[in-house]
Amino acid sequence: MDLELENKSVIVSGGASNIGRAISLGFAAEGARVCVADIDEQQATSLAGLEPEKLTALRTDVTDPASVQATIDSVLREFGAIDVLVNCAGWTVDRLFIEKPREEWEKEIAIDIWGFINFTRGVLDHMIERRSGRVVSIGSDAGRIGEWREAVYSGTKAGVVAMSKAIAREVGRYGITLNVVCPGFTPGRAEESGEGSIWRGEQGSQFDDETLEKVAKSYPLRRLGRPEDIVPVVLLLASERASYVTGQTWSVSGGYTMI
Ligand SMILES: NC(=O)c1ccc[n+]([C@@H]2O[C@H](COP(=O)([O-])OP(=O)(O)OC[C@H]3O[C@@H](n4cnc5c(N)ncnc54)[C@H](O)[C@@H]3O)[C@@H](O)[C@H]2O)c1
Numbered sequence: 728m729d730l731e732l733e734n735k736s737v738i739v740s741g742g743a744s745n746i747g748r749a750i751s752l753g754f755a756a757e758g759a760r761v762c763v764a765d766i767d768e769q770q771a772t773s774l775a776g777l778e779p780e781k782l783t784a785l786r787t788d789v790t791d792p793a794s795v796q797a798t799i800d801s802v803l804r805e806f807g808a809i810d811v812l813v814n815c816a817g818w819t820v821d822r823l824f825i826e827k828p829r830e831e832w833e834k835e836i837a838i839d840i841w842g843f844i845n846f847t848r849g850v851l852d853h854m855i856e857r858r859s860g861r862v863v864s865i866g867s868d869a870g871r872i873g874e875w876r877e878a879v880y881s882g883t884k885a886g887v888v889a890m891s892k893a894i895a896r897e898v899g900r901y902g903i904t905l906n907v908v909c910p911g912f913t914p915g916r917a918e919e920s921g922e923g924s925i926w927r928g929e930q931g932s933q934f935d936d937e938t939l940e941k942v943a944k945s946y947p948l949r950r951l952g953r954p955e956d957i958v959p960v961v962l963l964l965a966s967e968r969a970s971y972v973t974g975q976t977w978s979v980s981g982g983y984t985m986i
Pocket of ligand 1: 789
């Protein structure tokens with residue numbers, strides 16, 4: 728199936744490491760032009776170096792509306808349009824709710840909720856004017872079930888699902904769709920993780936190989952996710968082929984949740 732993504736203009740927030748990195752490379756492989764909008768400038772720039780014709784790195788802090796707007800303006804100047812926004816930037820560290828410091832909740836809410844709001848609001852005027860657009864957001868199975876040691880993070884991802892549905896109702900009349908793709912446990916790989924990646928910090932160090940093997944056994948498909956597992960579903964939802972799909976939540980998690 729030709730997804731007709733060639734020459735489409737795409738922004739991937741958090742596009743420099745792991746899942747976002749795989750998504751950025753996936754769009755580039757389809758011939759799209761991709762802005763890797765990530766706070767980790769070094770990782771974004773080194774990724775863009777792999778496909779300089781297709782990938783452009785722009786340092787962006789999704790929690791800061793001025794930074795998001797500057798990136799949107801720059802993409803409109805350079806690429807001439809925005810066909811697709813992928814909201815992928817996210818942050819968490821697993822910890823019991825009763826043990827978690829407030830600063831960590833605030834960071835989760837700032838990146839996972841405000842990041843979605845800032846970028847989605849930022850691209851909509853342009854998409855409404857063009858009567859066309861795709862917003863694909865990376866949620867989480869945590870947001871569907873309320874994951875152990877991920878209370879506020881689960882809430883933020885459930886928020887992304889609910890906001891996507893509500894906005895989808897509002898902007899469907901302009902040919903704009905919003906959908907959410909929910910990974911399960913998809914550990915980052917060291918060689919694909921920049922300084923900004925959660926897998927380089929405490930989150931990564933909590934999971935040694937033995938623990939990861941145990942977790943994998945709780946998945947019907949008996950393995951954990953890989954960043955490239957998420958890509959085909961994102962590409963499909965970003966394409967014209969999915970023009971009649973909106974407000975949906977699609978888990979790509981080896982059957983971890985079945986809702
Ligand atoms: N990996 C998993 O197990 C998993 C599971 C479910 C959902 N998710 C979601 O998938 C997405 C990607 O996860 P990942 O595992 O690749 O994470 P990651 O930490 O490896 O990558 C996240 C990227 O976001 C960037 N980022 C962080 N804060 C930012 C900010 N303020 N502005 C712009 N960019 C920022 C980081 O620099 C990094 O490149 C996240 O939304 C995450 O919540 C991941």
